[in-house]
Amino acid sequence: MSDQGSSAASGIIAKGLSCERGGRRVFEGVDFAVAPGAALLLRGPNGSGKTSLLRMIAGFLEPPEGRLTWNGRPFGEVDDEAGDDPARIAFVGHLDAVKRALSVAENLAFWAGLYGGGGGGVNQALDRLGIGHLAELPARFLSAGQRRRLGLARLMVTPAALWLLDEPTVTLDEASVAAVEALIAEHRDGGGMVMVATHAEMAIPGAAVLTLGAAR
């Protein structure tokens, strides 16, 4: 997937990654590369380590073996590099990080402020995912799908080079899935990278596929 390879090491490269959870080997010897503008689809049965791999890349888990590099440097070091965006990773996991006591717009504005993205695009981001009319509603009244959309709207207000999406389309209706696909396409057009773990069919043109834990 190094189709844009300005330098051989640009983007994210993983070599021989392994993962252990609770003493059990979940996967081992995983290699992949995601170049700027590329997308990687993670597939595999439940428990094959898709979420663990995404959390490993986000830095929550330390890989017991293997190497993860970003533009040729180990992940931890990149922060010191001048010119690197400090918030390089946006993560949308199983949990939507939505505070029920805050309104929809307040939830999103908080993440925009925390990630230094400014509060400007909040309403736009909500409109984009079809929850703009709910901006003033306390988030506890949202349906599961609407909450999910609020979680995904975060991607638009927290600038990041790499998106890690864990089952982004669960509970979403068709129109919203299309909106998410459009977001991913735009992000890639801007040179962003996307990794998506999903069981659903998603239209992500030219995405590489990484299949984990084939039947064990």
Add this chain to the structure above:
Amino acid sequence: MSAFWCLVRRDLRLAYRRGGDSVNVVIFFLLTVTLFPFGVGPETAILMRIAPGVIWVVALLAAMLSLDRLFRGDFDDGSLDLMILGPLPLEMTVLAKCLAHWLTTGLPLVIASPLLAVLLAMDGEGFTTLIGTMLLGTPVLSLIGAIGAALTVSLRSGGVLISLLVLPLYIPVLIFGVGAVDAAVYGLAARPHILVLGAMLIVALPLCPWASAAALRLSVE
């Protein structure tokens, strides 16, 4: 720095929306202290003698009541993951949350304490010292408590465990907090005690967020 205040504002807003939390802590504080005159009898001399200790001990317990939710809500709904991932260093995130915690529990306790001082027949000299020591001491309670809250955040029932972890660490604050007020009441110099309390705050400010952040990083594994 704006991310820091953004987090403080959000935690304050959440506390305000949830409403009850701060109020409950203060009511717990008032009620528990009120029990002592009933328990040990209304003799002014006895109450005066035990007042600083009672107020400080109950303040410790009241501050601890609310520690469990310092990180738990954010841990449960996935917000903590995103805070760790975000550009604000996790140590600063912890500091922001401690500040919000102090503003919603410690500060109300300080404000309520004069009322209790009157109830327990404390005189004017002890009174001002009490407020001064609580202003210095209660932020230390929030900061030390953050370590306990961070260590237990991934456990289902961390509430009791937090007390076991945190209460022993609160003892120095208690000793010097009570010491200062006692000294003032008996006309001795309260200044050394207050200086030690200040030193504790200065040491806790960098150390506790650092330790809590390390514990939080482990908890999201």
